[in-house]
Amino acid sequence: xxxxxxxLVNVTTLQYSSDKCAGCGRxxxxxxxxxxxxxxxxxxxTDTDLCMECGACAKNCDFGAxxxxxxxxxxxxxxTGLLTGSEPTCGCSDTTAGSCC
Amino acid sequence: xxxxxxxxxxxxxxxxxTSGTLSTITSSVFRISSDWSRADYWGMIKSRxxxxxxxxxxxxxxxxxxxxxxxxxxxxxxNYKLSxxxxxxxxxxxxxxxxxxxxxxINVWCAAxxxxxxxxxxxxxxxxxxxxxxxxxxxxxxxxxxxxxxxxAEVQKKTGFRVFFGPVRAKDIPSYVEAGYKKTKEMSTxxxxxxxxxxxxxxxxxxxxxxxxxxxxxVLILFGLQPSxxxxxxxxxxxxxxxxxxxxxxxxxxxLTPVLLPFVPFRSFAIKEWIMGLLTTAAVVPLFGxxxxxxxxxxxxxxxxxxxxxxxxxxxxxxxxxxxxxxxVKKELKIGIPLxxxxxxxxxxxxxxxxxREWGIL
Numbered sequence: 001x002x003x004x005x006x007x008l009v010n011v012t013t014l015q016y017s018s019d020k021c022a023g024c025g026r027x028x029x030x031x032x033x034x035x036x037x038x039x040x041x042x043x044x045x046t047d048t049d050l051c052m053e054c055g056a057c058a059k060n061c062d063f064g065a066x067x068x069x070x071x072x073x074x075x076x077x078x079x080t081g082l083l084t085g086s087e088p089t090c091g092c093s094d095t096t097a098g099s100c101c
Numbered sequence: 102x103x104x105x106x107x108x109x110x111x112x113x114x115x116x117x118x119t120s121g122t123l124s125t126i127t128s129s130v131f132r133i134s135s136d137w138s139r140a141d142y143w144g145m146i147k148s149r150x151x152x153x154x155x156x157x158x159x160x161x162x163x164x165x166x167x168x169x170x171x172x173x174x175x176x177x178x179x180n181y182k183l184s185x186x187x188x189x190x191x192x193x194x195x196x197x198x199x200x201x202x203x204x205x206x207i208n209v210w211c212a213a214x215x216x217x218x219x220x221x222x223x224x225x226x227x228x229x230x231x232x233x234x235x236x237x238x239x240x241x242x243x244x245x246x247x248x249x250x251x252x253x254a255e256v257q258k259k260t261g262f263r264v265f266f267g268p269v270r271a272k273d274i275p276s277y278v279e280a281g282y283k284k285t286k287e288m289s290t291x292x293x294x295x296x297x298x299x300x301x302x303x304x305x306x307x308x309x310x311x312x313x314x315x316x317x318x319x320v321l322i323l324f325g326l327q328p329s330x331x332x333x334x335x336x337x338x339x340x341x342x343x344x345x346x347x348x349x350x351x352x353x354x355x356x357l358t359p360v361l362l363p364f365v366p367f368r369s370f371a372i373k374e375w376i377m378g379l380l381t382t383a384a385v386v387p388l389f390g391x392x393x394x395x396x397x398x399x400x401x402x403x404x405x406x407x408x409x410x411x412x413x414x415x416x417x418x419x420x421x422x423x424x425x426x427x428x429x430v431k432k433e434l435k436i437g438i439p440l441x442x443x444x445x446x447x448x449x450x451x452x453x454x455x456x457x458r459e460w461g462i463l
Contacts, residue, residue: 004292005363005422008429029266029284030248032291033424053426054214056248070249071427072214074420078430079438088427 013069020065135193158206163230167196179204213250305355354414378411398455402448409444
């Protein structure tokens with residue numbers, strides 16, 4: 001199909017400490033990229049490069065086993081963030097979308 | 102007294118996508134229809150192409166689908182009308198409750214990222230509609246992409262409701278419910294097929310085309326400018342190829358690359374598009390015959406400038422994809438922006454040198 005595309009390798013800030021995992025399975029439930037799977041009642045990472053840093057797993061890991069510098073992977077938002085000195089947030093609007101280089 | 106007032110209000114402002122009301126223990130709620138009207142289809146088209154989407158909203162609160170009871174499922178949604186429309190269409194035939202959060206007319210995923218589809222909003226909306234009285238069970242189904250903003254553990258701690266993160270796409274809801282609230286891997290994975298990429302392109306082309314008149318004006322002035330003033334004839338004959346290349350750049354960056362995304366080599370969006378820009382420039386340049394090729398300086402400037410601009414436009418598409426992360430895009434921008442600025446700067450210098458030579462000053 002070619003529709004589960006991968007982005008740059010070795011850039012994600014996803015950190016996983018398997019010793020803290022309690023095996024609740026929330027990460028598998030929330031990750032839309034299939035980064036996790038449960039093996040012997042413990043979460044295992046299939047491929048970190050699939051991660052797009054949305055932050056759903058870290059938000060829903062009640063045991064502090066996951067951390068990620070979550071944010072939007074959007075050039076317009078990041079440029080606006082750089083220019084205004086704030087964190088990149090998605091404007092999803094006509095005014096910010098396409099504020100090209 | 103309170104009920105009378107509510108009913109009065111209900112009668113006055115009946116949204117078109119509803120079919121009557123339903124009395125619950127706490128109040129009267131709208132029953133929503135699962136069918137789309139012509140206005141709903143038209144709204145979908147308008148929200149896909151422009152700023153109409155910014156205020157395409159439904160009122161937050163509780164709605165009924167079919168004949169829900171105290172034991173029926175509760176599905177959470179955003180108050181962006183297109184999200185709400187897709188959900189109600191897919192719930193056809195089910196008896197369920199729909200709890201719409203106030204996400205400022207933004208879809209679930211973006212709103213979760215922005216923090217409006219949040220744990221706090223969910224908890225307070227559940228309290229506002231007295232969900233704990235409307236239903237006797239303690240489970241609530243939140244769209245999976247809402248997990249970016251909703252902490253299931255916190256919701257359970259504060260309300261007693263257990264959050265089930267449902268499928269990514271609303272169309273999988275009936276099979277998800279049938280399977281006993283179990284998702285297959287396919288249901289929880291976000292994909293990005295060509296049709297999804299295609300419907301996003303109008304919102305890539307529009308912002309790019311808004312800047313085009315500035316570019317066109319600049320090109321025409323530059324080529325028309327003579328020691329004696331601006332000559333319309335020179336502006337057109339010299340500027341035309343550049344205008345065509347400019348349009349071509351928008352087409353490549355905002356349409357071709359998004360649609361053909363997985364088929365263009367390399368993972369970096371900047372490189373993908375620079376290649377596409379190069380190919381499309383190569384396709385357009387010969388159309389202008391020998392005229393453009395005689396002048397080496399404008400030719401070099403176009404090869405430098407247009408692929409770089411395509412690359413820059415295509416980087417904007419990272420905001421619409423379902424797989425690019427912030428760290429990756431930051432890396433691309435760090436390398437890309439200095440290159441884009443240099444390409445634009447050098448091209449401008451080349452064109453100025455060309456003009457000076459044309460005027461015979463050098």
